[in-house]
Amino acid sequence: MSSDLDKLQGTWSVTALQSDGKPMSGALLQEARIVVKGDQFTSLGMGAPYKGVLEIAADKKPKTVDLVFTGGHAKGTRQLGIYRIDGDEWSICFALPGDVRPRKFASPNGSGVVLETLSRTKPDKTPIKSPAHQPVLRSGSQSSSGKRTRLEGEWAMVSAVFNGTPMDDTMVKWCKRVVVGNTTKVLAGPQVFLDAQFTLGTGKPHDVIDYVNLSGQNKGEEQAGIYELSGNTLRICVAAPGGPRPKTFASKPGDGRTLTVWQLIKS
Known part of the structure; x- marks a missing residue:
């Protein structure tokens, strides 16, 4: 019998995300996905990618997961959550931020708890084409030197x-x-x-x-x-x-x- 970590291998698309009981706009989730390889995960499609390690305990009730971030903006942090797998659907519930693990799959108003639902994505075998050109910054009053701007x-x-x-x-x-x-x-x-x-x-x-x-x-x-x-x-x-x-x-x-x-x- 395969373990839960085995079942999570592959690419998962984020189909729904709630925070404090309110859904995030679908416009933000169109390309959002999580790729799991071994015990490593990478989150993509919501800006800069970030990486981490999944620490799961399938013997707990409910099953628990710790997301330990090893790369990106959240590097060095840990999120405590619970999870469940139902065929090709994966649900994760965690506090953002917080050090108290949720006990149920819910995102009550004012709780700061995030409930995320993902669906397994079939592999895309379409070859990746190289871009015809690399865009460059347009000229403007602020160059690409990294100097302080009025928006600093x-x-x-x-x-x-x-x-x-x-x-x-x-x-x-x-x-x-x-x-x-x-x-x-x-x-x-x-x-x-x-x-x-x-x-x-x-x-x-x-x-x-x-x-x-x-x-x-x-x-x-x-x-x-x-x-x-x-x-x-x-x-x-x-x-x-x-x-x-x-x-x-x-x-x-x-x-x-x-x-x-x-x-x-x-x-």
């Missing part, structure tokens, strides 16, 4: 809309943006949603920001956007990779745009 610092998320769907407030509180030089990351706990290099430029009626994704599903792809900095409040609206630059601060169903608002908490 740590920002707390105030609100977010993805492809016309607002992010639930219970997820918003976990998100932050960190800007160092001309690089930026958007994080929710250990998840990295965006890892990019950027340039800033002046424009009318709005100043412009351009990303080149450094990792994740969109690695190497460019995104055009606009931004507005008013005191300690920052608004950014960016197009989907390769899409036209937004003209207004808006995100509607089907346009693929992301609209976020941030408050500076550390400069």
Whole structure:
């Protein structure tokens, strides 16, 4: 009889994710997946990848899992959770953050507990093609030297809309943006949603920001956007990779745009 670790080998797509009882927007989960090889796991498709070790105890009731992160933003941390496997469906429930292991598969309001559901993905045998060219940063008022920009610092998320769907407030509180030089990351706990290099430029009626994704599903792809900095409040609206630059601060169903608002908490 195969062990639970044997059953987990392969690639799993994230089909649902709840935090504090509220579902995460499907727009954030389209490419999200976890790859398990041996006792090692890699999380992909939600910004920068991160890696770790699965420590499972199948003899517990409920069965327990520790996610020990060995690479990426969460390196050196451990998340305590429980899990279950039902054929090609895998459920994980863990606290984010926290050192108390959940006892049941639920994400009550205000608990900070995350409930994640994954489905096994069949191997894709399509050959991977090399890109025709490697995108480069567009020129702008900020070069790629890594010098401090006017966006430098740590920002707390105030609100977010993805492809016309607002992010639930219970997820918003976990998100932050960190800007160092001309690089930026958007994080929710250990998840990295965006890892990019950027340039800033002046424009009318709005100043412009351009990303080149450094990792994740969109690695190497460019995104055009606009931004507005008013005191300690920052608004950014960016197009989907390769899409036209937004003209207004808006995100509607089907346009693929992301609209976020941030408050500076550390400069």
